[in-house]
Amino acid sequence: MSTETAMNLGVYWRTWALLLVLTAVMFFLDTLAMPRGIFVTVMLTAMMIKATLIAMIFMHLSKESTDLVVTVVVCSLGFGALLYELIVVDAGRIYQMMQGVFVR
């Protein structure tokens, strides 16, 4: 096994351990009585840290060219946000229709 491969394996096992620790922390926080706003913020932050670790280290994005990273991140998050925005607008319109208020 080359030195580079051994180093990569070390990084992967540490990332694996970190992901498990983060998951355990999320489970622990779930058992605490925290204010809803703080709970949601902490959980979403932990979720994004885990997702970033997987994308950057397991999926090697940290070693890819900036062009590829920007394309992947902007497209995924940008289209995701656009989709969410469109769904919210459409769902809001449906909700208003259900309430008997038809909005053109």
Added chain:
Amino acid sequence: MTTTTAESRWMGGECPFAAGWKKVMMWVFIIGDAVLFAGFLSSYGYARTMSADWPPASEVFNLGLIGLMTFVLISSSATMAAAVAMAKSDRARAARFVWMTVVGGLIFLGLQAYEWSHLIAEGGRPWANPWGASLFGAYFFMITGFHGTHVLIGVIVNIVTALRTASGVTPAENVEMAGLYWHFVDLVWVFIFTLFYLL
């Protein structure tokens, strides 16, 4: 001039992404699939916010089981990363790591089948459920079912990859492509796990 350089870079003859076509195409697929899941989770988020009687996750799900599923999937992602790292230098070990990933995927599917069978036995259906908002069942079975299908496809891809890696047919690059797909399946689970089971 800067403009000329920028134009010529994207007009062929160069490799702006500094990656092979397989990797670029895999990322294009992953972006498309990510947007699909983003649509599911966005509409789930809205439906949940607007429902007055959305059931609390801790009352419906066995969170210990979900924790085990998460552990298995994250571990299988780590073994797949190890397989990719070994693919160029040691094919036999790389194949063994891919087989470990396959086992992880099968355990995950088994646990998901166990979870589904229990919820179905308790009356959970895509169109109705005994716990609260009727849309709960629809979103649960759709999102976890769609993810489970991705896991099943990943397991099949990994079985083929393991066999072909062991026999020396598949180049190391293809192990990396299978790995990208498998990590994406793990990535999606991170979102489902947080948004559906914990929040």
